[in-house]
Amino acid sequence: MLIDITEIEKTKKIASNFANLIQNNKTFYTFYLNGNLGAGKTTFVKFCLEALGWEGKVKSPTFGLIEEYHLQSIKLIHTDLYRLNSSDEFDYFGVDLDFQSHGAIFIEWPEKIEKFNCTNEIDLRFENSKSKRVVKMPGGNRSTCCASSHSQGFAFSSARSTHYSGF
Numbered sequence: 789m790l791i792d793i794t795e796i797e798k799t800k801k802i803a804s805n806f807a808n809l810i811q812n813n814k815t816f817y818t819f820y821l822n823g824n825l826g827a828g829k830t831t832f833v834k835f836c837l838e839a840l841g842w843e844g845k846v847k848s849p850t851f852g853l854i855e856e857y858h859l860q861s862i863k864l865i866h867t868d869l870y871r872l873n874s875s876d877e878f879d880y881f882g883v884d885l886d887f888q889s890h891g892a893i894f895i896e897w898p899e900k901i902e903k904f905n906c907t908n909e910i911d912l913r914f915e916n917s918k919s920k921r922v923v924k925m926p927g928g929n930r931s932t933c934c935a936s937s938h939s940q941g942f943a944f945s946s947a948r949s950t951h952y953s954g955f
Contacts, residue, residue, distance in 0.1 A: 789925045793914075799828060802923065803835030806910075810862065811840060814890045815908055820898035823914030828921050832914070833866050833894045840864070849896070854881055863891035869900040 793799040810817055821829040834846040840859050849855045849868040857864040865883060872878060878901045885893060887906045895901070903909065913924040 791923050791925070792920065793828060793923050794919070794921045796831075799831060799921075800835045800839075803832050804839040807836045807839035810836070810864075810892050814861075816885075816887045816889050816906075817892040818904055818906060818909045819892060819894045820903065820909065820911045821894055821896045821914065822898060822912065824916065827914035827916045828923070829894075829896045829914050830866075830868075832912075832923070836894070837864065854883060861890050863889060865891070865893040867893065867895050869895065869897040872897075872900045875901040 791798070791802060793802060806819070821832065823829050830846075830848045837846050837857055837859075840862060842857055842859055844857075846857075846866075847855055849866050850870065853867060853869070853871070855866045857866070863886075865885075867881075867883070869878065883893075885904070887904075911926055913926065915922050915924065
């Protein structure tokens with residue numbers, strides 16, 4: 789599925805939909821955020837955090853590599869792997885990933901590591917040009933993201949529940 793996020797409000801809306809998915813399903817999600825520099829990956833994470841109720845500053849993890857956020861019972865991790873030379877370096881971070889907990893990890897530049905192959909993996913591809921930004925949700929995600937029969941919405945299906953939000 790291809791979604792136009794050129795207008796910032798559309799980016800906020802799709803981020804809000806994914807935030808609802810995280811909030812409503814007491815499980816752990818892995819978001820693989822692919823895209824060039826400036827494509828909107830960090831902005832998407834910022835809007836997800838805001839939709840979940842985060843009121844503090846959202847920093848890009850480009851230099852710190854990892855940022856953690858704790859909201860009530862939800863743990864969110866945002867990592868930018870752009871500067872990694874090998875997947876072994878990720879292991880040295882000591883990130884506490886509990887796939888049985890309630891939360892999510894957002895991974896920018898996921899091609900730098902091997903996928904976790906866990907339940908509820910969502911692959912998002914951000915693309916931009918001079919006049920347009922889009923996000924692609926390829927098929928085959930472990931937490932299936934599929935187009936609904938409504939042209940202005942999409943449905944999320946996971947092992948635990950289904951959530952629909954219109955745009």
